[in-house]
Amino acid sequence: MSLKRxxxxxxxxxGCVSAGSLxxxxxxxxxxxxxxxxxxxxxIETGCMGPCDYGPVMLVYPEGIFYKKVQVKDVEELVExxxxxxRPVKRLMLKSEDTIFQTxxxxxxxxxxxxxxxxxxxxxxxxxxxxxxxxGGYEALGRAVTEMNPEEVIDIIKKSGLRGRGGGGFPTGLKxxxxxxxxxxxxxxxxxxxEGDPGAFMDRSLLExxxxxxxEGMMIAAYATGANYxxxxxxxxxxxxxxxxxxxxxxxxxxxxxxxxxxxxxxSFDAEVRTGAGAFVCGxxxxxxxxxxxxxxQPVSKPPYPSESGVYQKPTLVNNVETLGNIAxxxxxxxxxxxxxxxxxSKGTKVFALxxxxxxxxLVEVPMGITLHDLIFEVGGGMVAGKKFKAVQLGGPSGGxxxxxxxxxxxxxxxxxxxxxxxxxGGVIVMADNNCMVxxxxxxxxxxxxxxxxKCTPCRVGLKEMYTILENITAGKGRSGDIEKLENLxxxxxxxxxxxLGQAAPNPVLSTIRYFRQEYESHIEAKSCPTCVCLDLMHxxxxxxxxxxxxxxxQKCPVNxxxxxxxxxxxxxxxxxxxxxxxxxxxxxxxxxxxxxxxEKEEKLNSxxxxxx
Amino acid sequence: xxxxxxxxxxxxxxxxxxxxxxxxxxxKVVVGMGTSGIAMGAREVxxxxxxxxxxxxxxxxxxxxxxxxxxxxxxxVVDIIEQxxxxxxxxxxxxxxxxxVVAEHIVNGAVIDDFVVxxx
Numbered sequence: 233m234s235l236k237r238x239x240x241x242x243x244x245x246x247g248c249v250s251a252g253s254l255x256x257x258x259x260x261x262x263x264x265x266x267x268x269x270x271x272x273x274x275x276i277e278t279g280c281m282g283p284c285d286y287g288p289v290m291l292v293y294p295e296g297i298f299y300k301k302v303q304v305k306d307v308e309e310l311v312e313x314x315x316x317x318x319r320p321v322k323r324l325m326l327k328s329e330d331t332i333f334q335t336x337x338x339x340x341x342x343x344x345x346x347x348x349x350x351x352x353x354x355x356x357x358x359x360x361x362x363x364x365x366x367x368g369g370y371e372a373l374g375r376a377v378t379e380m381n382p383e384e385v386i387d388i389i390k391k392s393g394l395r396g397r398g399g400g401g402f403p404t405g406l407k408x409x410x411x412x413x414x415x416x417x418x419x420x421x422x423x424x425x426x427e428g429d430p431g432a433f434m435d436r437s438l439l440e441x442x443x444x445x446x447x448e449g450m451m452i453a454a455y456a457t458g459a460n461y462x463x464x465x466x467x468x469x470x471x472x473x474x475x476x477x478x479x480x481x482x483x484x485x486x487x488x489x490x491x492x493x494x495x496x497x498x499x500s501f502d503a504e505v506r507t508g509a510g511a512f513v514c515g516x517x518x519x520x521x522x523x524x525x526x527x528x529x530q531p532v533s534k535p536p537y538p539s540e541s542g543v544y545q546k547p548t549l550v551n552n553v554e555t556l557g558n559i560a561x562x563x564x565x566x567x568x569x570x571x572x573x574x575x576x577x578s579k580g581t582k583v584f585a586l587x588x589x590x591x592x593x594x595l596v597e598v599p600m601g602i603t604l605h606d607l608i609f610e611v612g613g614g615m616v617a618g619k620k621f622k623a624v625q626l627g628g629p630s631g632g633x634x635x636x637x638x639x640x641x642x643x644x645x646x647x648x649x650x651x652x653x654x655x656x657x658g659g660v661i662v663m664a665d666n667n668c669m670v671x672x673x674x675x676x677x678x679x680x681x682x683x684x685x686x687k688c689t690p691c692r693v694g695l696k697e698m699y700t701i702l703e704n705i706t707a708g709k710g711r712s713g714d715i716e717k718l719e720n721l722x723x724x725x726x727x728x729x730x731x732x733l734g735q736a737a738p739n740p741v742l743s744t745i746r747y748f749r750q751e752y753e754s755h756i757e758a759k760s761c762p763t764c765v766c767l768d769l770m771h772x773x774x775x776x777x778x779x780x781x782x783x784x785x786x787q788k789c790p791v792n793x794x795x796x797x798x799x800x801x802x803x804x805x806x807x808x809x810x811x812x813x814x815x816x817x818x819x820x821x822x823x824x825x826x827x828x829x830x831x832e833k834e835e836k837l838n839s840x841x842x843x844x845x
Numbered sequence: 846x847x848x849x850x851x852x853x854x855x856x857x858x859x860x861x862x863x864x865x866x867x868x869x870x871x872x873k874v875v876v877g878m879g880t881s882g883i884a885m886g887a888r889e890v891x892x893x894x895x896x897x898x899x900x901x902x903x904x905x906x907x908x909x910x911x912x913x914x915x916x917x918x919x920x921x922v923v924d925i926i927e928q929x930x931x932x933x934x935x936x937x938x939x940x941x942x943x944x945x946v947v948a949e950h951i952v953n954g955a956v957i958d959d960f961v962v963x964x965x
Contacts, residue, residue, distance in 0.1 A: 239865040293866045317878045318910035366859035374849040
């Protein structure tokens with residue numbers, strides 16, 4: 233037993249690492265050693281704790297004190313005051329207007345969350361198998377392989393109502409049963425870690441924060457389906473996730489939890505990591521399988537489904553990271569417990585990556601059936617100061633936009649699909665009213681266009697067509713009939729594309745047309761961008777009543793298109809303006825306004841005439 | 846490991862190592878670690894307690910520290926907090942006395958009256 237009296241849990245999820253948590257760790261080690269406390273204090277790197285916006289975050293046990301935005305310069309004070317003298321540093325605690333949230337359980341961000349897949353994430357050291365075992369790890373596997381037969385395991389998963397968390401929402405138990413019923417001498421299990429949506433980091437955090445849990449889920453899936461070999465397909469952009477899974481595999485092997493005759497049950501299993509080159513389409517299961525085989529990552533038409541013919545033409549089970557992350561807990565706590573959370577058709581919890589104009593950006597896990605309002609305004613803490621909610625994009629580039637009218641929608645697979653969005657893998661991008669929806673749709677479409685593998689025509693050519701139309705609309709060259717053309721194209725692409733990428737790619741455009749049609753119309757007909765985001769459909773103007781003639785704007789203008797004097801005030805010559813926004817930034821009296829609609833054409837003549845005077 | 850029992854044994858051992866992160870401890874030992882406490886040797890007292898607790902494998906005892914307690918003349922000061930019992934505060938601690946407290950009070954449940962400063 234050790235002499236340790238304090239556990240310092242330092243979040244080393246991707247967000248906190250980029251905010252500098254590794255530097256804090258080395259400083260901590262240094263200062264703790266200076267004070268001769270090395271033998272008493274554990275420093276533990278954990279996976280993502282969730283509130284990424286407050287990173288780097290730190291949890292100190294036994295008190296459970298939560299520190300936010302810890303900087304290297306704070307380390308000495310922390311060690312001297314808290315670790316040595318036992319006086320927690322209030323300055324670094326999370327506060328609202330009138331209260332200080334000392335410990336993790338006081339913080340509102342955690343209060344509405346229910347952690348199942350993320351239960352150990354941010355609490356244990358992901359590189360130590362012992363800590364995972366201490367949390368009850370591998371108990372579910374042990375019980376499954378020694379006390380249950382595969383049918384019983386599948387039955388529990390079926391009863392739990394667990395559905396694929398990668399976006400499709402296919403019932404997991406049914407998928408397992410299909411693989412189990414395929415006769416073959418060899419079967420495979422794949423963990424799909426090819427998370428590619430912009431703004432989504434659920435799978436990454438799970439793989440980094442609790443790798444053994446994913447491995448255990450995969451092994452239970454293998455036992456239930458009759459597979460004896462697994463692949464972790466993880467994109468190369470996630471080096472830490474790859475390292476942690478590889479480490480987990482070797483630790484499990486050392487303990488005899490991986491290999492032949494696991495726990496004396498006769499069940500044998502081994503797994504390896506395959507890295508993807510970061511193509512979005514490889515998240516689609518047939519493209520993923522092609523990529524594992526070393527072929528070009530392109531989807532093939534189904535059937536045959538991977539459950540009949542997958543890797544090397546053998547029956548293959550493909551499950552998403554988060555899906556596998558739920559398995560061990562379901563086996564341990566029972567199907568009824570899991571099914572008691574959620575709605576009629578969607579059970580359990582879902583992990584979301586909250587991003588955008590919301591206060592508490594980060595990783596959250598909430599019960600299915602929670603309303604969008606509660607997710608954004610309770611867990612997420614509401615909009616960042618001074619901004620008003622406009623829309624929320626669910627499911628990334630394959631999903632859709634919902635508006636303030638949909639805030640009461642309960643989050644489950646069916647209700648979201650009905651409204652034109654989708655659960656997707658769990659990316660939630662909250663947008664304030666300064667976002668142009670046409671531009672947002674264009675952004676997501678550009679992503680899908682870029683990631684299209686090019687195999688089938690509707691996706692390859694159709695998306696390009698849609699993108700060109702959107703480019704024209706945002707450049708002020710939209711024509712009447714464009715909206716209908718976009719709708720037509722979108723529906724055709726959705727209906728005729730081979731795989732999920734093409735089928736879902738028009739969603740952002742179709743859903744924004746559905747809910748923000750007037751914004752498209754004003755771009756096309758009035759040639760005006762109501763939010764002043766599309767540069768060709770807005771201009772800057774100086775309010776002469778406010779202008780004090782200080783000339784700052786003219787000095788900062790990179791193209792010298794502002795002229796005037798103290799008496800006459802200043803004017804922007806629209807023809808030459810590149811709309812960089814410098815003038816607005818430097819104006820001390822806020823006299824520079826963004827005006828929707830392009831500037832008057834005559835300006836060109838005026839400005840040229842003036843310049844040559 | 847080859848059986849489920851072996852796994853459970855590893856779990857018990859691992860849980861011991863992680864007990865700091867749970868709140869289910871039988872006894873809490875709080876060492877006063879203010880400036881005067883440290884000057885009077887509170888650090889050595891704490892080390893002795895940690896060592897004794899580890900040696901005796903007392904997995905349900907939590908050792909932690911607090912700031913100045915206002916009992917400067919009796920430093921180093923140690924509180925023994927047990928659920929449902931009055932808090933016992935020992936004063937003028939030395940590493941040797943602290944080891945005795947662990948052995949007699951924490952393990953055997955007998956308060957050492959000679960060292961007590963306050964109760965409740």
